[in-house]
Amino acid sequence: MLVFVEALALTLIIELSVALLLKVRNKYDIVYIALINCVTNPLINVIYAGIIIFLKIPEGHFIRYIAVFILELFVWLSEGLFFKKMLEYKKLPGLLLSLILNLTSFLLGLIIL
Secondary structure, three states: OHHHHHHHHHHHHHHHHHHHHOOOOOHHHHHHHHHHHHHHHHHHHHHHHHHHHHHOOOOOOHHHHHHHHHHHHHHHHHHHHHHHHHOOOOOOOHHHHHHHHHHHHHHHHHHHO
16 A cells, blocks of 8 residues: 555655746646546556456566556556646647646656656
């Protein structure tokens, strides 16, 4: 359970920091970005863990990478559509903002963890 909390905390720190670097300044936009991550991050981590446990997929197996890719694709698209609809921030399209935030947190997460 602690690993899920750590993953969410790391994601929030990275993605909110990058959002601020991209000049997202509206307090509601920051809150929306945080809230959507509080939904999508635990959701995909639980789904991923469930897939790995249920299917008994060994460490390093290519199916793990496919699962991560599909789950991250789902997160990118769902967050991007949410950002497009809900955020006042319009310097970048929602899908591009989502791609930048998610790619940054994913890659930094790989480096840190």
